[in-house]
Amino acid sequence: MNININFQLAKLNEQLSFLEIEIENPIVKCENAIDIILKSINIIKKVVIKNSFKTDQEEILFFKEIKPQFTSKLIYYNMVYKIEMKRPNGGNRILKKYFHNELLKLKSFFDNELEFYQYYRSGSTYLDYKYFQRGKFDIKLALDNYYFETDTTFSTSHDFKVAQILANDLLQLYIENKLIMTENKDISEKSQRKPNIKLMWTGSKVALTELLYALHSQGVFNNGSADLKDIAEYFEHIFEIDLGQYRRTFLEIRTRKTDRTKFITALNESLIKRMDNADDII
Known part of the structure; x- marks a missing residue:
């Protein structure tokens, strides 16, 4: 089962790399990427439902490390799509404020999920049997409402949170690059507005x-x-x-x-x- 899924992941990464090179328009790029990722996730979902995990550790590995690599890409491109669609028309000052606000949203997620974020980033495993095994959810672990609407044959209580963390890492880089580009554009425009004459102080x-x-x-x-x-x-x-x-x-x-x-x-x-x-x- 893992061989088939690893093949699908490699194929997905190759397709997304092609889109990054070939399509400049970010909105069109995201639309195409989301379509490709959904198809890929559907394929691995069928594999997981059709085949049983041999051990609990194999199931935990899939939902903690493998599935989030697919869903994080879906979250990332969907968030980029929303950011680009809502991107305001205006000068560099307005754009910088907009992108800074998007970074604040990422920080808000980090603040709200600090406990789990620390658990995941530290490499802890003592709650993996609750976080990353199907049907093992614990209501005391502050579950998000969306979990109760998910397909429990292909989801655990926290695999989506891992995907969000990975997606936010990518999104932070995306937004910071946009800020750098906006800043460089601002500097370039200011340099082009330099006066043609030089003023000298001739008073005392x-x-x-x-x-x-x-x-x-x-x-x-x-x-x-x-x-x-x-x-x-x-x-x-x-x-x-x-x-x-x-x-x-x-x-x-x-x-x-x-x-x-x-x-x-x-x-x-x-x-x-x-x-x-x-x-x-x-």
Whole structure:
């Protein structure tokens, strides 16, 4: 029996690998994959129902390690299909938020199934006779409702959970790759939007220092969390200017006898004058 099933698994993997190479559209790919996997599962189901397991260990091995390799692929492609179908139209920011939310769903499953997840990942076996043998379910093990609707000749209480764990591993990689692609696209688009001209600061260093402190005081960078030193270094980099001992410069600005905000005041007056002139034109 195992020889026939192993052949079916190898055949399934080969067919899915072919789809991954030949079909680019993820929705079409998933539709084809699901169809192939269902046929493959139907074949091994007939083999299992027709033939009896020779030992309890053979039955446990099948439902703990072999069957989940088939059903995990079905779960994976079905989840990818849903993700792609619900994928929002919008910019990279919207897509990144969408994929991050999908990762949170995977974490939610992990949190809800933490006890069994730890049991399975640790390689434990002491509950295998309950988890992976047909008809040996224990209501105290917090069974999912779907178990009571499954075909008990081809299902145990926890073989589907193993498949979900394996599918989630694959899905996490899929989503993380999508996030990387979106991030790279975002970086590429930003690099393409670079200005064609280079702006140089032609005002005084004192004026730039005054502006630097004003912007930091207003908390306009990173919701007010940006450090003064980081802003100063950013200005120096962007404008290719050395502000020198800007803290000492600020001390001198503070001790001015008249108009301590000389540059900011000049900015305010210039902008108001421009607005007034614009009103006259209108």
